Amino acid sequence: MTQKTTQFKRLLHSGKLEFLMEAHNGLTAKLVEEAGFKGIWASGLTLSAAMGVRDSNEASWTQVLEVVELMSDASSIPILLDADTGYGNFNNVRRLVRKLEQRNIPAMCIEDKVFPKTNSFLNEKHQLLADTEEFAGKIKAAKDTQQDGDFCVVARIEAFILGLGLNEALERAHAYSSAGADAILVHSKLSSPDQILAFMNQWKENCPVVIVPTTYYQTPAEVFDRAGVSIVIWANHLLRASTAAMQSVASIIYQTGSVAAVHEHIVPVKEIFRLQNAAELEAAELRYLPVRTGILSRSASSSSKPEVSSYPISGDLIPLNSRPL
Ligand code: SPV
Numbered sequence: 001m002t003q004k005t006t007q008f009k010r011l012l013h014s015g016k017l018e019f020l021m022e023a024h025n026g027l028t029a030k031l032v033e034e035a036g037f038k039g040i041w042a043s044g045l046t047l048s049a050a051m052g053v054r055d056s057n058e059a060s061w062t063q064v065l066e067v068v069e070l071m072s073d074a075s076s077i078p079i080l081l082d083a084d085t086g087y088g089n090f091n092n093v094r095r096l097v098r099k100l101e102q103r104n105i106p107a108m109c110i111e112d113k114v115f116p117k118t119n120s121f122l123n124e125k126h127q128l129l130a131d132t133e134e135f136a137g138k139i140k141a142a143k144d145t146q147q148d149g150d151f152c153v154v155a156r157i158e159a160f161i162l163g164l165g166l167n168e169a170l171e172r173a174h175a176y177s178s179a180g181a182d183a184i185l186v187h188s189k190l191s192s193p194d195q196i197l198a199f200m201n202q203w204k205e206n207c208p209v210v211i212v213p214t215t216y217y218q219t220p221a222e223v224f225d226r227a228g229v230s231i232v233i234w235a236n237h238l239l240r241a242s243t244a245a246m247q248s249v250a251s252i253i254y255q256t257g258s259v260a261a262v263h264e265h266i267v268p269v270k271e272i273f274r275l276q277n278a279a280e281l282e283a284a285e286l287r288y289l290p291v292r293t294g295i296l297s298r299s300a301s302s303s304s305k306p307e308v309s310s311y312p313i314s315g316d317l318i319p320l321n322s323r324p325l
C-alpha cells in the first residue's frame with residue numbers, strides 16, 4: 001500500500017482537480033473514504049465543534065492529535081490536518097511535524113494568522129495576520145524537521161479574509177513557496193470566486209493551489225479546474241449535515257416520546273456494526289478465543305457449546321424486551 005504521504009503528494013500533483021472532504025472523527029473519516037474521496041480534510045472548525053468548543057484553539061493541540069490519529073487509523077486515505085497557526089511559533093511547529101509523522105498524518109496546513117486563531121468567517125476585527133517572515137520561518141522549520149520527503153506542508157494565506165488585496169496575497173504566496181511550502185491554500189469569504197480567480201490568473205509558480213469554496217460553493221468545479229486549482233476542500237459539510245439530522249431526530253423523539261416517527265430515517269444498528277467492522281472481531285474471536293474461561297463460562301458450564309461472540313453480525317439483532325434493536 002502506498003504511503004499516505006506519497007498518496008497526498010500525488011493528489012497535489014495529479015494534474016487534474018482533486019477533492020478533499022471534511023471529517024472530524026473516526027466514523028466520518030470512514031464515511032468520506034467509502035463515499036469515494038481520495039483524501040480527508042481534518043477541519044479545525046468541525047473538530048472543535050464536535051468537541052463542543054470554539055474554533056479558537058480552545059481544544060489543545062494534543063487533543064486534536066488524538067482525534068486525528070483515530071481518523072487515520074479508521075481510514076486508508078491521506079489526511080490533511082488543519083493545524084491552524086501551528087499552535088505556537090516555529091518550535092511548536094517542529095514538534096507538531098514530528099508528532100504527525102509518528103501518527104501517520106501525511107500533511108498539515110498552517111495559516112498566517114496569530115495564536116489563538118479565529119475562524120475566518122467570524123468577526124474580522126479579531127483577525128490578525130502573522131508577519132510574513134515569521135510565518136515563512138515556520139514553513140522552513142517544518143520542512144527541515146520532516147523525515148519523510150513526501151510529508152506535505154500547505155501554507156494558507158488569509159490576506160483576502162482580512163480585506164487585503166491581491167498584491168499582499170501574491171507576495172505572501174511567493175514568500176511561502178520560496179520557504180518550501182508544498183502548496184498554497186488561498187482563502188476567500190466572498191460569495192463569488194473573484195478573488196481566487198484573480199489570484200490564479202497571476203500565480204505562475206509551479207506550486208499547487210488549494211481552495212475552500214464554502215461561501216462561493218455555487219461556482220462549478222470546472223471553473224476551478226480551468227483556472228489551474230489543484231485541490232478543492234469541502235470543509236464542513238458532514239458536520240453540518242449530521243447536525244441538521246441530529247437536531248431533527250432529537251427534537252422529534254423528545255416531542256413524540258417515541259422513535260417510531262424517525263425509525264425509517266436513521267441507519268439500523270447493524271450499519272453501525274458494519275462501519276466498526278465488528279465482523280472482523282467476531283472472526284478473530286473464533287481464532288484466538290476458542291474457549292472462554294472465567295465467570296461467564298462457569299455459569300454456562302452445563303452447555304458443551306464453546307462460548308463465542310454474540311455480535312449480531314450476519315443474523316438478526318439481539319432482541320431486547322422481545323423487540324429487535
Ligand atoms: C476549517 O475547516 O476549519 C477551516 C476552513 O479552516 S474555514 O472554516 O473556512 O476557515
Ligand code: MG
Nearest residue numbers: 043044045082
Ligand atoms: Mg480551520
